[in-house]
Amino acid sequence: MILVRLLLVLLFIPAFIVLSRSIGSRSRAARTILLFSLPSLVGYSVIFPETWQSMADVVGVDRGADLLLYVTVLTLITYIGYSFSKFRYLEKRIAILVQEIALLQAKEKSNP
Amino acid sequence: MNHESDALKALNNRQLEIAARTCCIVPIYNEATVIEDCLADLRTIFPNILVIDDGSTDDSASKAKKSGAQVIRHTLNVGQGLAISTGFKWVQGQNKFKNIVTFDGDGQHIAHDALRLVEELENNSLDIVFGSRFLGYEKSNTPPTKRLILKIVARITNVLTGVKLSDAHNGLRALTVEASNAVDLTQTGMAHASQIISLTRRTNLKYHEIPVNVLYTSYSRKKGQSILNSVNIVADLVWSET
Numbered sequence: 054m055i056l057v058r059l060l061l062v063l064l065f066i067p068a069f070i071v072l073s074r075s076i077g078s079r080s081r082a083a084r085t086i087l088l089f090s091l092p093s094l095v096g097y098s099v100i101f102p103e104t105w106q107s108m109a110d111v112v113g114v115d116r117g118a119d120l121l122l123y124v125t126v127l128t129l130i131t132y133i134g135y136s137f138s139k140f141r142y143l144e145k146r147i148a149i150l151v152q153e154i155a156l157l158q159a160k161e162k163s164n165p
Numbered sequence: 166m167n168h169e170s171d172a173l174k175a176l177n178n179r180q181l182e183i184a185a186r187t188c189c190i191v192p193i194y195n196e197a198t199v200i201e202d203c204l205a206d207l208r209t210i211f212p213n214i215l216v217i218d219d220g221s222t223d224d225s226a227s228k229a230k231k232s233g234a235q236v237i238r239h240t241l242n243v244g245q246g247l248a249i250s251t252g253f254k255w256v257q258g259q260n261k262f263k264n265i266v267t268f269d270g271d272g273q274h275i276a277h278d279a280l281r282l283v284e285e286l287e288n289n290s291l292d293i294v295f296g297s298r299f300l301g302y303e304k305s306n307t308p309p310t311k312r313l314i315l316k317i318v319a320r321i322t323n324v325l326t327g328v329k330l331s332d333a334h335n336g337l338r339a340l341t342v343e344a345s346n347a348v349d350l351t352q353t354g355m356a357h358a359s360q361i362i363s364l365t366r367r368t369n370l371k372y373h374e375i376p377v378n379v380l381y382t383s384y385s386r387k388k389g390q391s392i393l394n395s396v397n398i399v400a401d402l403v404w405s406e407t
Contacts, residue, residue: 148247148353151239155217155251156258159237 068127084135087128094124176210180280186263187283187339188213190252191234192245193270197223199384200270204232207268207276215255216270217248225270245336246357250350256342265345269336271385278377282339285375292344292370293361295330296337296377306381318398322359326366330374334358337377344370356401 098105098121105117114120176184189211193200200216207214214234218226220242229236237251249267256262264286266279274296282294298307299316307315319333338361340348347368352360365372 144243144353145351147241148243151220151241151243152247152251152254155237155239156254159235159255 068131084131088132091125091128094121176280180210180284183264183283183287184211184280185213186261187211187266188215188252188256188259188262188264189266189268189279190249190256191216191229191268191270192219192248192252193217193221193225193229194219194242194245194248195221195223195225196270197221197225197228199272200225200228201232203270203272204229204234207279208233210276210280211266213262215252217252219243219245219248244354244357246350246355246360247353249357250353253345253348253350257345262342264339264341266339267336272382273379273385274337275378275380278337279339281375282337282377285373286339286341289373290371291341291373293340293348293365293372294338295332295362295372295374296335296379297330297332297374298335298377298379299331300374300376307379308381308386322362326359326363328362328366328372330362332374333362335377335379337379340370352401354397354401356398359398 098117102117105121107117109115109117109120112120114123189207191204191207191214193216196203204214204216216226216229216234216236218229218236218238220239226236226238237255239248239251252267253265256265264283266283268274268276268279278296282296285291286294299312299319315332315334319331322333323329334355336358347370348361348364350357350360350364364370
C-alpha cells in the first residue's frame with residue numbers, strides 16, 4: 054500500500070509539469086477535462102460518497118475524502134501553474150511587439 | 166563642456182579610437198533625476214551613446230536627448246533585459262561599431278571604468294569583459310546585506326554555468342558586436358544578467374572580469390533592486406530553463 058501512495062505522490066510531479074507548463078492543444082484539453090470533471094466528481098461524491106471510499110481502498114489511501122482532496126489540490130495547483138506559464142508566454146509576446154515597434158520607430162527617425 | 170573637453174584631452178589616441186568604435190547602451194526607466202549627470206560623465210569619453218528608455222513616465226527620454234544621446238523608446242515598461250536586447254539589435258544593424266558597453270542609467274557606474282573594460286576587451290582579443298565590484302576597488306561601498314546576497318548569487322551562478330565570476334549581477338560590461346549576436350537574450354527582466362553569463366558558457370565566449378566601481382548613492386539605494394527581487398530572478402530562470 055505504501056508503494057501505491059508513493060506512486061500517487063510521484064505521479065503528481067510529472068503531471069504538474071506537463072499539464073501546467075505546456076500550452077499545446079492536447080494538454081489544454083486535459084486541463085479542461087480535469088477542471089470540468091471536478092464539480093461533477095464533487096457532486097457525484099455527495100450523492101454516492103462510498104464511491105470515493107472504494108477508490109481510496111483500491112489505491113491505498115485511508116479515506117475517500119483524502120483522495121478527493123488530492124485530486125482537488127492537483128487540479129488547482131495545475132491551473133495556477135498553467136496561468137503562470139500562460140502569463141509568461143503572453144509577456145514574451147508583448148516584449149517582442151514592444152521591441153519591434155521601438156526598432157521600427159528608430160529606423161523611421163533615422164530614414165524619414 | 167570644458168570638463169568634457171579636458172577629459173578628452175587626457176585620453177591618448179588609442180583610447181580615443183577605442184571609444185569611437187564603441188557604442189554605450191544605457192537602459193533607463195524613470196531616471197530623470199540622474200540621467201543628465203550620468204550621460205555627461207559618459208560623454209567625457211564615449212561619443213556614441215544609445216539610451217533605451219524602457220517606457221519611462223517621467224521626462225528621462227527628453228533629458229537624455231538633450232544630453233546628446235540617441236534615444237530609442239519602448240512604448241511599455243517591460244524590463245532591463247529587453248532594453249539591452251533592443252540596444253544589441255540596433256547596434257548590430259548599424260554596421261559601424263566594434264564594441265558595446267552596457268552601462269546602468271542610475272549613476273552607479275563611472276565612464277572611465279567602461280573605457281577600461283573595452284581596453285581589456287580589445288587588448289586581449291576577448292569576446293566579453295565583466296565588471297566586478299568585489300575585486301578590490303575602494304570606491305565600491307556595497308551595503309553588507311547586498312554584498313552577501315550578491316556573493317551567494319555569484320557562487321550559485323559559478324556552479325550552474327561554470328563561468329568563474331565574483332560579481333554575477335553587475336550592469337557594467339563590455340562585449341564585441343559579434344559576441345552580442347551569440348548573446349540572444351530572452352530574459353526580459355533582471356534575470357538577463359544571469360542569462361548573459363549562461364550564454365557566455367554555452368557559446369564558448371572568451372571572457373575576463375576586472376574590478377570596477379559601483380557607487381551606492383541614496384538615489385541608487387532607493388531606486389535599485391530590492392534583495393527580495395533575487396527570488397524573482399531565480400523563479401524566472403528556473404521557470405524558463407526547465
